[in-house]
Amino acid sequence: MILCANPSAQFQSYQAEIEAAVLKVLRGSRYILGTEVEALEEEFARYIGTKAAIGVANGTDALELALRALDIGPGDEVITVSHTAVATVAAIEAAGATPVLVDVEPDFFTLQATQLQEVLTSRTRAVVAVHLYGQAADLDAISDFCSQNNLELIEDVSQAHGATWKGRRLGSIGRIACFSCYPTKNLGAIGDAGLITTNDPLLASKVRMAREYGWRERYVSESVGRNSRLDELQAAILRVKLRHLDSDNDKRRKIANRYDALLVCTPLLLPVYRQEASHVFHLYVVRVPRRQQLLEHLKVQGVHAGVHYPSPVHLQPGYKGRIRSATTMGVTERLASEVLSLPIYPELRSEQVELISDLICTFNPGGGDQRLSGNVANG
Ligand SMILES: Cc1ncc(COP(=O)(O)O)c(C=O)c1O
The missing domain is CATH 3.40.640.10 (Type I PLP-dependent aspartate aminotransferase-like (Major domain))
Known part of the structure; x- marks a missing residue:
């Protein structure tokens, strides 16, 4: 698992x-x-x-x-x-x-x-x-x-x-x-x-x-x-862990680079990186249509991906209708149904990254093109 x-x-x-x-x-x-x-x-x-x-x-x-x-x-x-x-x-x-x-x-x-x-x-x-x-x-x-x-x-x-x-x-x-x-x-x-x-x-x-x-x-x-x-x-x-934080973050970066390379030809939208920033990959989050099917497909093979987060705060029962938000929350609302966090942690081995990527590459539930539209702001 x-x-x-x-x-x-x-x-x-x-x-x-x-x-x-x-x-x-x-x-x-x-x-x-x-x-x-x-x-x-x-x-x-x-x-x-x-x-x-x-x-x-x-x-x-x-x-x-x-x-x-x-x-x-x-x-x-x-x-x-x-x-x-x-x-x-x-x-x-x-x-x-x-x-x-x-x-x-x-x-x-x-x-x-x-x-x-x-x-x-x-x-x-x-x-x-x-x-x-x-x-x-x-x-x-x-x-x-x-x-x-x-x-x-x-x-x-x-x-x-x-x-x-x-x-x-x-x-x-x-x-x-x-x-x-x-x-x-x-x-x-x-x-x-x-x-x-x-x-x-x-x-x-x-x-x-x-x-x-x-x-x-x-x-x-x-x-x-x-x-x-x-x-x-x-x-x-x-x-103890602070002493290892930089090297652990390097390990996370290497895993992310590997995912980037292995998943580049899939229909998933991969993370986009800021020029001004260094990323430490707390999560490796892709966007995918038919997320539920991919989640299930991975789970059957023992791979537990996550969703961060399945519902924006302003739509959660405890907050809905009482929190003021900007007039357009389109990106936020769309992300909630598309984001998928692939396993990432410093100890994840390269063969496991390859296995996970392989499972994604061979996943094609209904055939056809699963590509997401590029401009989510209009979604
Ligand atoms: C962005 C962000 N803010 C705040 C928190 C809250 O932290 P804690 O769970 O330690 O109270 C978390 C933890 O999940 C978080 O991810």
Whole structure:
């Protein structure tokens, strides 16, 4: 069986190092917010190229706490995309703010900056740029819009640990940035974890306090906070994996290049790459008509592809009819029925990539031409 993502294979790759790190924590005396968390924060800030990194309980909390640190809440609007993990939008509501959703670019599946003007109001305070599948959103266009309109730029880097924009690591460009370290992510814990990065010391200290009851000093709640602490076990595991992140991302790139070469003559629409960015292939996402048939075909052969995501946030039952979106969400809505994530993770072997590609090349359910029309924006 070949899974879409395989965090347990990654555990096996680094088993000795992870077990040693875990044992050290178990034998120590502090299990939450201790020396491992501190070391991880320092190492991650250095890796991303920011002054500070703060460990929190998960990626959704990271976004919510970042918004709160920026004093964004009730009455404020935050623009983001509908083609993302629901967490991006859920976090905006958790902070008490109002999400406003725009469409994505047809080639890169990230925020369509030309729509920002249409949804801008006097209440807009921030834009959350989601770097999807391992590739950056158009940070030049989005940053320009934010500066021109006095808006905060928040990066959601949950799917792009280690990727860059014009040579700078994602997570170092916006005012504040948020990372999920869910087990399947490029930098994944063995449980829940999240990180926030920023160059602003005031924001860093606000987040640090908010993640633990508003404390700077123990038992003194200077502000209202909550519990979003990171535990030592997850931090220790993330420190091991951070050391391997660049080489793991290289392995993902090699797999993606192999898929690109093997699938080029199929009717699938393959990923399109930005000149300004390096891609880290959290997911390798193709577009395909008759997706369900291909999914089944692969599954019968033991290959479990994924769908990220089968429904845009603005059409999900909990959100439908109550979230303001741009007037055209055509790309987003079409992607939901066409995107397919092929297995990709550092341990995926080249013969498995060949097998998967072979299964796709020989798949021809009803015969005829399955080619998608190139211009999804009109779809
Ligand atoms: C783009 C994006 N944002 C936010 C999150 C939320 O992270 P978590 O599941 O750690 O709360 C995820 C995780 O799935 C994600 O992919």
